[in-house]
């Protein structure tokens with residue numbers, strides 16, 4: 001749900017990223033508006049994860065410019081820890097903190113980064129757990145949760161920092177099929193609530209239903225982008241057609 | 249044997265005290281050295297990596313007995329040559345330094361392996377929330393690493409306890425040294441060394457049993 005006359009939340013300009021000799025992102029430019037849900041499609045190895053990881057500087061861009069909510073991520077002088085507080089990330093393999101129970105997973109960053117008092121953080125964490133349907137799991141450890149439950153906790157953990165944008169890197173790819181729905185439902189609600197989201201997924205149904213924009217990347221470039229109807233139902237580029245034939 | 253215990257019991261107890269003191273001091277310092285060097289070695293700073301690697305390789309490449317001689321005799325000689333005439337090291341100081349550095353180098357490798365056994369995703373998730381590298385290490389990675397390190401640490405501690413015997417060569421009055429004295433005085437090497445061996449054995453076995461019990465307790469909480 002793009003905000004009317006909303007500002008640009010994520011600005012990417014001529015982004016290039018190489019690992020040694022391997023050029024993964026060759027030239028990517030995109031503007032993502034506040035409240036927009038962008039789904040990134042592309043074949044394996046096309047650099048989707050790398051793109052997301054450049055946005056919060058888990059990977060250093062080789063060249064180009066990335067600005068998130070007026071913070072220049074590619075500028076060496078930017079306090080990257082501060083910038084990351086406002087950029088949530090949800091990982092394919094959940095990456096819940098194994099040494100912390102569910103509630104502490106969610107409270108850790110807000111408390112440690114002095115965003116909230118312990119009491120407020122706890123209240124907020126409980127409210128978030130309620131939102132993702134896991135109130136009864138507050139004291140459980142990650143090893144005691146199913147994949148779908150872990151991913152919902154991971155989403156709650158990201159939300160606890162009140163991020164301006166959340167990056168999802170194949171959030172359902174490591175899940176058993178019967179658990180995919182519960183995670184997508186939470187993401188759908190988030191989208192409807194106006195969260196800015198960049199989602200890498202192979203769930204075409206979700207993309208069709210929830211995305212404001214589909215971006216198809218291949219070979220280090222954006223090959224095609226547009227509304228779900230344009231890109232999924234009426235793709236123009238041959239590479240997009242080939243890819244969709246494989247996944248649909 | 250009973251005679252040896254009767255005549256030298258107090259001396260043996262005092263020596264055991266010295267042994268444990270040396271060992272405990274060295275273990276504490278080794279833990280700190282080990283942690284610092286391990287953090288050097290897993291950091292992304294080339295200079296720190298280099299310093300850490302050189303330390304570990306150097307210490308592991310020199311026998312403890314040579315290191316002890318070097319610190320006890322070599323270092324004061326070197327200080328004298330540089331003008332610090334009054335510089336002296338007691339056997340306890342030199343022994344602690346040698347043992348701490350030796351144990352520290354092995355601890356560094358244990359801690360490094362422990363840190364690297366923690367999935368990279370743990371650090372990435374923590375960093376993605378805005379926590380610094382240091383906060384992530386302290387709150388997320390190290391607590392998980394320690395669990396996997398405990399058996400190796402206990403093992404290293406036992407080795408260090410045994411290594412204290414090597415420091416008898418610089419005259420430190422620990423158990424092995426007292427064993428030599430008893431043998432010299434009584435001309436009963438069999439009894440003397442049997443008693444000393446039994447003291448080591450009892451202390452080490454009870455320590456390792458105790459640590460294993462503690463380890464089991466720690467694991468119950470998971």
Ligand SMILES: Nc1ncnc2c1ncn2[C@@H]1O[C@H](COP(=O)(O)OP(=O)(O)OP(=O)(O)O)[C@@H](O)[C@H]1O
Nearest residue numbers: 019022024042043044045046047048049050051170
């Ligand atoms: N840290 C790294 N070092 C070296 N090469 C890397 C690194 N990370 C990714 N790559 C390479 O970059 C390319 C793009 O990887 P990336 O993970 O971004 O692709 P992806 O589109 O997310 O693929 P998938 O759908 O399989 O997750 C791959 O060839 C990968 O091997």
Ligand SMILES: [Mg+2]
Nearest residue numbers: 048049050170
């Ligand atoms: Mg990927």
